[in-house]
């Protein structure tokens with residue numbers, strides 16, 4: 001009986017702690033973290049007024065396949081939109097591994113519409129050089145050149161993408177990180193552009209759903225976005241747009257993946273400008 005009481009108290013305390021983190025890590029806190037990240041890689045971004053910040057942010061999410069945007073980045077996309085940032089998406093393949101590219105293109109547009117990104121701000125790059133295939137290493141030169149061109153064309157000042165492990169370890173995800181960090185280290189991103197990578201966490205933490213939040217909150221990160229039930233519902237609806245991908249385990253993913261609730265990012269270091277140009 002005593003053990004049961006202790007377990008109940010522990011569970012309730014843990015849930016209250018999560019509630020308290022939701023209270024602490026509110027949108028105002030994310031806005032402050034965002035300003036700090038922007039100042040990190042962007043000497044021109046010197047507005048002390050955090051309230052003005054959001055309108056100046058032109059964020060680009062870089063993904064490899066249709067469905068990456070909602071499976072991995074939904075909390076950040078929803079958070080930035082709520083902060084009134086202009087959000088763009090560049091998906092570097094149309095997801096043609098099983099010859100479903102045409103359907104997946106439509107699914108991506110539907111998913112982005114649910115998340116709040118208009119069609120005009122979604123670009124799906126489709127080339128033989130960057131195929132949807134985990135067994136083919138993408139050329140860093142080709143990927144970085146596509147990314148740089150898009151970043152310049154849309155005056156992007158914040159790039160968000162995978163980290164070196166790519167959440168799932170997919171080689172197309174990690175190739176994007178390599179391309180972005182190459183651009184950053186050689187100083188070939190626009191002067192006013194900051195780079196962020198989505199932190200990959202262990203498999204055990206990954207499937208703890210929102211219960212993982214205290215761990216993410218305690219560990220260091222430069223930017224954190226979390227969503228409550230309304231945001232999770234929106235992310236779930238976006239994921240359901242990817243009809244060709246809805247195998248049974250995707251439903252488990254929707255309910256148990258911590259990435260559907262929490263995104264934490266680290267700043268990608270940038271080197272001196274224009275060391276080498278492709």
Ligand SMILES: [Zn+2]
Pocket residue numbers: 064065068170173
């Ligand atoms: Zn992917």
